[in-house]
Amino acid sequence: MDTEPFAATGWQGQALSCADCAQMGRPSTRCELAKACVHDRYARRIDRFFAWNPALAKEFLTHPYFEVRAVAAKHVEVFYLPRMIDDPDATVRWSVAQRLPQRQLLMLRQDPDREVRIQVARRLHVEQLHQMMGDGDYGVRLIVAQRIEPQWLVRMLHDEDREVRRVVAARVGSALLGAMVKDEDAAVRTVVAQRLAPAQLVALCHDPDWRVRYSVAERIDAAHLGLLADDEDEAVRTLARQRSGLTGTTMT
Incomplete structure (x- = not known):
């Protein structure tokens, strides 16, 4: 057997x-x-x-x-599931959230268990996700930031979690991206530097983190490469000079 x-x-x-x-x-x-x-x-x-x-x-x-x-x-059968929404065990409610029709799924947006709410955020229609942007758990907000329509991301530009802000920086519209150039986290600013229009990258030329400046050096307009040619970081300097067609000399 x-x-x-x-x-x-x-x-x-x-x-x-x-x-x-x-x-x-x-x-x-x-x-x-x-x-x-x-x-x-x-x-x-x-x-x-x-x-x-x-x-x-x-x-x-x-x-x-x-x-x-x-x-x-x-x-x-799915029509039995609504009666289980208030089950005392989170494992049961998580299982229910996997199959509930959308109308009933809305009832679990404020479930006390984070895993249940994460499952809701994964399945809920995107037009309903804006009500979960302020969820108390970063994992829920991360799913929301990955799925929600980009125009709603303006409300998540200053989320307290850096991973959420990284997703926001990767998806937010170009008109709002400039608002994140002074984000407190270098990983977020690096994403910003990878997406900003080349003409806007001057604002990040003196960023305190070399990774951000390196991303700037990769994409900034050639006319502004002089701002990075004498950078304190060797990798940034080298890239800026290579793109400028210079080696070893100081740009003015």
């Missing part, structure tokens, strides 16, 4: 037996001890049981074991 290397143990730690299982009295039920059993504590076996018997999932939506409820939510 193809079984996982774990004993058939119930979710409360008891040994399992087919002899006292109610499912055995249902001739249409397909199950197998230690492989596909709704009473097992091992989620894979519970999942296999519902994969073999999807019509039974609706009977277990209030089961006391959260894994049974979470797996049942993967297999039950």
